[in-house]
Amino acid sequence: MSRASERAYAAIRAHVLSGSVAVGEQLTEDQLAQITGVSRTPVREAVRRLEDELLLVRSDTKRLFVADWSRDDIEEMFVLRQMLECHAAERAAKRLTREQIAALEALNRELTAAVEQSPPDVARFLEANRAFHEAIIDAAHSPRLGQLLARLVEAPVVLRTARTYSQDDLRQSARDHDELVAAFAARDGDWARAVMGSHLRRAFHTFARAVGPANDRDTTA
Amino acid sequence: MSRASERAYAAIRAHVLSGSVAVGEQLTEDQLAQITGVSRTPVREAVRRLEDELLLVRSDTKRLFVADWSRDDIEEMFVLRQMLECHAAERAAKRLTREQIAALEALNRELTAAVEQSPPDVARFLEANRAFHEAIIDAAHSPRLGQLLARLVEAPVVLRTARTYSQDDLRQSARDHDELVAAFAARDGDWARAVMGSHLRRAFHTFARAVGPANDRDTTA
DNA sequence: CGAGCACGATTTGTATACAATAATCACGCT
DNA sequence: AGCGTGATTATTGTATACAAATCGTGCTCG
Structure with a gap:
């Protein structure tokens, strides 16, 4: 993974795990791009990876949320x-x-x-x-x-x-x-x-x- | 996964499995974009998924190859x-x-x-x-x-x-x-x-x- | 003659603009 | 008042242009 998407991945992960965002809360790619300081393209890659790891989930209509682990x-x-x-x-x-x-x-x-x-x-x-x-x-x-x-x-x-x-x-x-x-x-x-x-x-x-x-x-x- | 990346995924997968490309052969995102008829953006998403499934692999320098399963x-x-x-x-x-x-x-x-x-x-x-x-x-x-x-x-x-x-x-x-x-x-x-x-x-x-x-x-x- | 390096060409990575889709809200109809 | 329904806005998806990195090649110099 290359520099920008790596940074995005780490930043988003930290952001979610810090607890500063409630479980079930929606995130938008734009928000995350601003937070991480890179454009939406690498953000989308990072998000894909975090979805794989089940830290983030998408609704049936592709909206992004932080996962709620029961x-x-x-x-x-x-x-x-x-x-x-x-x-x-x-x-x-x-x-x-x-x-x-x-x-x-x-x-x-x-x-x-x-x-x-x-x-x-x-x-x-x-x-x-x-x-x-x-x-x-x-x-x-x-x-x-x-x-x-x-x-x-x-x-x-x-x-x-x-x-x-x-x-x-x-x-x-x-x-x-x-x-x-x-x-x-x-x-x-x-x-x-x-x-x-x-x-x-x-x-x-x-x-x-x-x-x-x-x-x-x-x-x- | 949405329409274009889905198509790209299916097309690339079929292309690789058809055997029309030798194991170890390099693929470029541009080629795949042409084959699938979509732009590189959804191609990259499809490729990521195929990497996950280990049908494709990347060299240390990010070049893309069809995986060789021993x-x-x-x-x-x-x-x-x-x-x-x-x-x-x-x-x-x-x-x-x-x-x-x-x-x-x-x-x-x-x-x-x-x-x-x-x-x-x-x-x-x-x-x-x-x-x-x-x-x-x-x-x-x-x-x-x-x-x-x-x-x-x-x-x-x-x-x-x-x-x-x-x-x-x-x-x-x-x-x-x-x-x-x-x-x-x-x-x-x-x-x-x-x-x-x-x-x-x-x-x-x-x-x-x-x-x-x-x-x-x-x-x- | 060969090793290394510089440069052009290829390929991947990122940003941005635009298109498509889904949600929200306001409005009108019953 | 309730509920569709359509316009508006928000959000995701795709294409394209450009930047960075890598590869190949030929040339120079030892």
Whole structure:
């Protein structure tokens, strides 16, 4: 993606995630062009991408709105992410080099440091966490898998704010990561898959706590 | 997607799949604009979508080429598709209405008819097959799942030609579909998942036979 | 004779003007 | 007063012109 559309993408994304625009509120391409300082052409490209990531949606008549993620939407997303990322972990267990495993350990030291300072540095945590998961996905050597996950991972994780994580939540994440590294070191794909599964499922519940209770019907498999 | 970009999308797709352009050959947006009869603006939108579907790829320097799918690429795609579509089948088993199951039966009668005429009508088969799988995905009630699968399903299935299917292959597909319907009627998600798994894995092998032998290294999990 | 560089041609990226479509509002009719 | 209905405005879609980047080629200089 080239300079102007990249800028537009980042600016629009930041604008939406900052919360300065309510969910369900309409956006126009002109507005966004003004905000981002580029013309509508690259804005349209950026918007397309954000639609793909489901941060923005279009009405039946092509009008643009910021997406409203229900709890069920979030759960659906986590279920899919879990399915794909467990697969990635299993593959990664067979493919990670010693150097890559060492790099994961380093990332998790960074993450742990972010957790243990007081107060915990959530932004620093999130960045280390993102890098950790990304490294695993890369090591799975499955470009399409990476592409699919890219759509899923970023979108709502920040949307409903990350500020609801308790220090205990963060510590548990760090422990999960430690165990993942152990599974990788042992080259045990089943183990890695299992750890990743519980890791993400717990993340969902942590996340869901903040957004509200489940509906009583049709909440996934 | 609106009229011009839709036309461009369909035209470019058809042009690439017709085989009248070699894999690895460069395409320019101007060419495509001429072929499709619209301006570059909607062409660029269509191209973006086709890139997403991995029918087209861009070089590091943004030049546009028709993608070259290796056998490993195809296997990777089938592995992901199997993972997601098994999940869809399992969910669908719990959600399909009697009417929807009846509709699946009807689709499979159509598919069987296409297979049993002589010679088998492959195009008719493919259309019924597509509709059958789509109905299952819809019934899973997981819009993001549908979106992810949309990226995977269409791209290469036709690319390397469908003409390699033998009548036996087609008949086996029809039997798989019958069994899927039976699993749905029994509301047995495990059964549905298992049938879908073998159905798609066999499809991969049928497909792979045509494109060549596996590499001896790193051919997926 | 070959390597590197400069320049013209090609191709992609962006801005802008215009066209088509959808929403809003005012008005008149029943 | 309610409800179509048409004019007006707002918004998205498309075409085109221009800017930036990239490629190919031939020329110079070592």
